[in-house]
Amino acid sequence: xxxxxxxxxxxxxxxxxxxxxxxxxxxxxxxxxxxxxxxxxxxxxxxxxxxxxxxxxxxxxxxxxxxxxxxxxxxxxxxxxxxxxxxxxxxxxxxxxxxxxxxxxxxxxxxxxxxxxxxxxxxxxxxxxxxxxxxxxxxxxxxxxxxxxxxxxxxxxxxxxxxxxxxxxxxxxxxxxxxxxxxxxxxxxxxxxxxxxxxxxxxxxxxxxxxxxxxxxxxxxxxxxxxxxxxxxxxxxxxxxxxxxxxxxxxxxxxxxxxxxxxxxxx
Amino acid sequence: xxxxxxxxxxxxxxxxxxxxxxxxxxxxxxxxxxxxxxxxxxxxxxxxxxxxxxxxxxxxxxxxxxxxxxxxxxxxxxxxxxxxxxxxxxxxxxxxxxxxxxxxxxxxxxxxxxxxxxxxxxxxxxxxxxxxxxxxxxxxxxxxxxxxxxxxxxxxxxxxxxxxxxxxxxxxxxxxxxxxxxxxxxxxxxxxxxxxxxxxxxxxxxxxxxxxxxxxxxxxxxxxxxxxxxxxxxxxxxxxxxxxxxxxxxxxxxxxxxxxxxxxxxxx
Ligand SMILES: Nc1ncnc2c1ncn2[C@@H]1O[C@H](COP(=O)(O)OP(=O)(O)OP(=O)(O)O)[C@@H](O)[C@H]1O
Ligand SMILES: [Mg+2]
Numbered sequence: 001x002x003x004x005x006x007x008x009x010x011x012x013x014x015x016x017x018x019x020x021x022x023x024x025x026x027x028x029x030x031x032x033x034x035x036x037x038x039x040x041x042x043x044x045x046x047x048x049x050x051x052x053x054x055x056x057x058x059x060x061x062x063x064x065x066x067x068x069x070x071x072x073x074x075x076x077x078x079x080x081x082x083x084x085x086x087x088x089x090x091x092x093x094x095x096x097x098x099x100x101x102x103x104x105x106x107x108x109x110x111x112x113x114x115x116x117x118x119x120x121x122x123x124x125x126x127x128x129x130x131x132x133x134x135x136x137x138x139x140x141x142x143x144x145x146x147x148x149x150x151x152x153x154x155x156x157x158x159x160x161x162x163x164x165x166x167x168x169x170x171x172x173x174x175x176x177x178x179x180x181x182x183x184x185x186x187x188x189x190x191x192x193x194x195x196x197x198x199x200x201x202x203x204x205x206x207x208x209x210x211x212x213x214x215x216x217x218x219x220x221x222x223x224x225x226x227x228x229x230x231x232x233x234x235x236x237x238x239x240x241x242x243x244x245x246x247x248x249x250x251x252x253x254x255x256x257x258x259x260x261x262x263x264x265x266x267x
Numbered sequence: 268x269x270x271x272x273x274x275x276x277x278x279x280x281x282x283x284x285x286x287x288x289x290x291x292x293x294x295x296x297x298x299x300x301x302x303x304x305x306x307x308x309x310x311x312x313x314x315x316x317x318x319x320x321x322x323x324x325x326x327x328x329x330x331x332x333x334x335x336x337x338x339x340x341x342x343x344x345x346x347x348x349x350x351x352x353x354x355x356x357x358x359x360x361x362x363x364x365x366x367x368x369x370x371x372x373x374x375x376x377x378x379x380x381x382x383x384x385x386x387x388x389x390x391x392x393x394x395x396x397x398x399x400x401x402x403x404x405x406x407x408x409x410x411x412x413x414x415x416x417x418x419x420x421x422x423x424x425x426x427x428x429x430x431x432x433x434x435x436x437x438x439x440x441x442x443x444x445x446x447x448x449x450x451x452x453x454x455x456x457x458x459x460x461x462x463x464x465x466x467x468x469x470x471x472x473x474x475x476x477x478x479x480x481x482x483x484x485x486x487x488x489x490x491x492x493x494x495x496x497x498x499x500x501x502x503x504x505x506x507x508x509x510x511x512x513x514x515x516x517x518x519x520x521x522x523x524x525x526x527x528x529x530x531x532x533x534x535x
Contacts, residue, residue: 047360124358132356135316136370136419137342 020246024224027141031149031220034142041147048151055112056159063104064096064163068170071095076179085179089186090193092171093164097203101164103255105156106214110247114222117148118243121226122236130227140227149219156215157208164207206262213258214251221247268329268347268427268459269294270315275324276483277310284310286483287324292476297453297460299470301505302480303514308463309353311480312429315461316350317341328427346374349420353431353463355412357404357419364400367391367419374423390418393448395441409436414445421452428452430462434469446472467506471495479505481514 038045071092079085121144124130133140168190175181194200225243229235270292277285284307292298300308313319314326317336325332333344357366367387371378378386391397394414404412413436420428430449434442446469452458464470470477471491478488479502487499497503504512 127354128352128356129358131313131318132350132352132358132416134318135345135348135350136373137345138369138373 020224020228023228024220027145027224027227028149028216028220030141031146034139034146037142037146038150041142041150044143044147045150045154048147049155051116052109052113052151052155055116056108057162059112060105060108060159060163061166063108064101064166065170067100067104068092068096068167068172069174071100071167072171072174073178076175076181080179085175085181086185086189088175088179088181089168089172089190093168093190093193094203096164096167097207099207099255099259101160101167102156102207102211102214103251105159105163105211106218106251107248109152109156109159109215110218110222110244110251113152114218114247115240115244117219117222118225118229119236119240121145121223122229122239125227125229126232126235145219145223145227148223149216152215152219153212154215156218157211160208160211202262209262210255210258213254217250217254218247221250269327270298270427270459270461271325271327272311272314273325273327275314275326276322277307277314277319278322279310279319283483285314285321285324288480288484290478290485292459292461295453295457295459296475297449297462297473299462299464299474299477300480300485301464301467301470301477303505304465306480307483308480309431312350312431312461312463315427315429316345316348346423347426349423349425349428351413351417351420351428351430351433353435355404355409355416357412357415359404362401362403363391363396363407363415363418366404366415367422370419370423386422387418390422391415393421394418395444410438410441413437414441417445417448424456425458427459427461430460430464432464432466433462434464434466439468442466442469443472445469449473 072088075091075095076085076088079088079091121130124144130140130144133143172183172186175186176183222243225239225246229239270290272288272290275285275288276283288311290298290311300311302308310319314321315328315333317333321334324334326334328344333340336344357363358369361369364384364387367390368383371383371386388397388400391400394417396411396414396418399407399411399415404415407415413433417430417433420430428449433445433449437445449460449462450473453460460473462470462473471494474491476488477491477494478485479494480486481501487494487497487502489497494502494506497506500513503509504514
């Protein structure tokens with residue numbers, strides 16, 4: 001019988017994952033169903049936006065700056081070998097807008113905001129506050145979850161724009177100082193590249209769309225882990241940890257599929 | 268509201284918490300549930316508002332079985348009920364005033380701001396918290412949170428109020444004041460109440476009837492006077508707070524009669 005143990009473990013893991021996925025999906029659909037209350041909840045959406053901002057803007061911009069710099073350094077050295085370092089700006093822009101920007105923001109938001117959502121809602125759950133809402137006939141999904149999803153759907157793309165911008169700036173400094181690309185060349189090539197409206201559309205809106213989807217994912221997973229919290233403080237810690245891990249995994253997988261679809265759409 | 272529980276069973280975490288629980292509370296009466304920590308007093312209250320669903324049995328409210336109620340029906344029912352949670356359960360990012368106003372703001376949109384404020388102040392004064400309106404829950408003591416929770420529970424003038432340990436964490440003077448609030452709600456508005464408590468002094472003051480929950484059933488029930496002079500050793504030990512007795516011993520006595528266990532005589 002001991003031989004069967006691993007299979008049992010795998011089986012229950014699969015069941016557990018399926019349950020979680022189902023729960024999160026239901027939560028998402030229920031939030032969509034109460035989108036009608038969005039105007040009423042504007043205050044709590046605004047305060048969630050503020051919380052997201054405070055928790056993540058600083059760190060994201062620092063990360064963006066250094067990512068731009070490291071991209072410039074490593075790519076620059078390669079491009080330099082073929083004497084095409086003038087394209088450095090374009091390469092960084094495209095890399096950031098298409099993949100790195102949305103992705104980095106999502107990871108930071110998952111780590112800071114998603115985990116905080118899980119912890120906050122988890123604490124409310126174990127201290128009977130969510131039950132109190134239910135008893136007052138206030139739908140926790142409309143009251144707690146929907147505003148959080150909306151705020152991240154709005155905020156993730158905004159943060160991504162900042163990230164891309166700061167990353168490109170950071171890249172320009174390294175390009176100039178270490179690779180020897182003039183600022184005029186660096187930005188000149190970027191603007192040249194952006195003259196084609198289709199390109200602009202693809203790299204910006206493709207990236208922003210992904211960001212919005214990531215934002216939604218993070219909020220749904222954070223809230224769903226929070227609402228499923230049990231066992232007091234230990235459970236809250238677990239929920240917030242799980243929110244991060246689940247978000248990371250899901251973002252990675254979603255990213256691949258969305259990138260495939262977006263590329264197919266534009267080429 | 269008239270409450271009738273009939274043979275309610277509930278298993279939680281692999282343990283049979285409610286084991287054929289039966290209980291009746293006539294309209295306008297105050298019923299106290301006493302019992303040791305972890306016997307399922309809070310679980311019982313949660314069944315009455317539909318936060319937990321009975322595995323088996325009937326919960327009749329004004330003659331209608333609420334087990335299996337859907338969301339919409341539950342909403343209708345909950346509107347007529349107030350629930351004071353054991354921990355107060357205030358939302359921590361809102362002030363006390365906003366917390367108390369929440370049910371009005373969410374459900375009685377037609378009320379003007381000043382009307383909402385007037386009612387909030389009235390209820391806060393009732394529980395002695397007139398000065399705490401603008402404080403955040405984190406700046407309140409445990410007892411103050413509980414009183415704020417009470418103000419929120421009764422803000423919509425419910426017909427049934429469920430109190431989960433309303434006086435624990437309060438000083439004796441404040442306890443008496445809260446007991447008076449519970450009494451007043453009953454005499455002035457005809458509210459039906461269920462009070463879960465460990466505080467026997469408070470139970471004697473507010474209750475029309477007291478029932479002791481033990482191993483998922485009410486093992487003894489009566490008026491405060493009957494309970495005070497009961498011969499049931501389980502209840503005696505509980506109300507006197509003895510460390511030795513059938514509650515703490517590996518019991519083989521029958522909790523209904525106190526005699527050595529034979530076949531159950533009473534089946535309630
Ligand atoms: N959601 C749940 N899942 C699993 N077990 C639960 C759940 N809720 C309560 N229990 C268990 O049910 C039992 C009764 O809990 P309950 O909260 O009703 O106790 P109580 O009588 O209110 O005690 P206290 O006086 O300490 O508040 C406890 O053993 C508790 O562990
Ligand atoms: Mg309790």
